[in-house]
Amino acid sequence: MRDFSSEGSLHSIGYTACDPLIATDGVSLVLGGRRVIDEAEFSIGSGRRTVILGANGAGKSLLLRLMHGLISPSEGTIHWRGKPLDKAARAAQSMVFQRPVLLRRSVAANLRFALRIKGLTGKERAAREFEALRLSRLTDLANAPARVLSGGEQQRLAIARSLVCRPDLLFLDEPTSNLDPASTQAIEELIFAASDAGITIVMVTHDAGQARRIGQDGLFVHAGRVVETAPVETLLNDPYSAPARAWCEGRLYLDTGSV
């Protein structure tokens, strides 16, 4: 594996978010004997929009799952508001997956399920359901089965279902992959609405344009290592690490050198 320390890994150029909501301390993950995340150290700023960039298989989605507590690190610690990540921390987070996982129920019933799990009842639940349908522009489809919606509508519902619980942090794992520009725009509007409401956003994307539109902070992952963190404009315009530079310039990058 190429040593990035000489060319500016996080340890040497470390961009640390102010007021971190999440901070990782030497987090590694070993799966099947392979170190798929290697000593990740970074922080996610509270109220910020952070994009995670990198090639396929770099470990971006695994980082999201680690931060959300869906998988536990083999080494290191993840801190939430300065304390080790626990069940209560996860309850304050929400995650939308690349392929939306919708229950075999109506659009409104999907929203109600999330609200019921959070323990909301009666008027508060109805008010939030109404607001989520309006925000995601799915009011007319409230009684339609969730699984007959288009890809974009399904993803909007998945995001609305996450937001309806009013999390402090929303993880988005490539929410617009395979969506057309109009659907992508609708999703991005939802993300901005969430951000305006004070929700911290952490999103994985392959799209440099989307990273520029949405991101404030950027984090570049290569071969399981967080090789660069910086404000997103800096990361995209003036990347320090060789893998990030290659990615931004649209070149193939191999561990043995750039092509």
Next chain:
Amino acid sequence: MDGFWNILAQSVGLIFAWDPALMEIVGLSLRVTTTAVILACVIGLPLGAVVGAFRFPGRAVITVLLNALMGLPPVVVGLCVYLMLSASGPFGVLGLLYTPTAMIIAQTILVTPIIAALTRQVIEDLQNEYAEQFASFGVGPVNRTVALLWDARFSLLTVVLAGFGRAVAEVGAVMIVGGNINHVTRVMTTTIALETSKGNLQLALALGVVLLLLAVVLNAAVMALRATAVRAAYA
């Protein structure tokens, strides 16, 4: 061959004549089978859902057992229930032997593993799909089980139907614990066996026709329901 058609014609005549003896037997069969299937569902659906949705020590053993018990020989179940309910057995004092209740117990024992094993498979497949989202939501064990059962309801209809099919066609166990007593424990399958041996083929065949019709009607109803659910993306 003419004999068969003659007997079939007389059998159909018995059915259309709404023959009281035949209706009594059909009624008792449906009562015993429906009760047994309901009881098997009450036990088997949650059991299958829990085994399918959760990981715990011994889960693999339970799964193997449930699958193996699907093929329980009815006569063995009948014999065991007989020994339990007979005067010298531990539950002999209840006086349940040769009653419809004994038949319900035997059928419940036969059907529960079928419902539980098939439910486990259905729920496990759905759980694999929902697992990360449920973990993300922090869905607790009870909510998870209920949600999985509800979302798999149309698939589970087929499971219940499989259980009903097994129960209604069962003869060995109910013959042993019910005794095939006229007006008390005589159901369709035991009557078919008895009347055939007596040479009363009209009644036996009439009951056979009713059994077949039941199977066709139930299957058609469940298939239609599932097709509707699939079209509406609820299955």
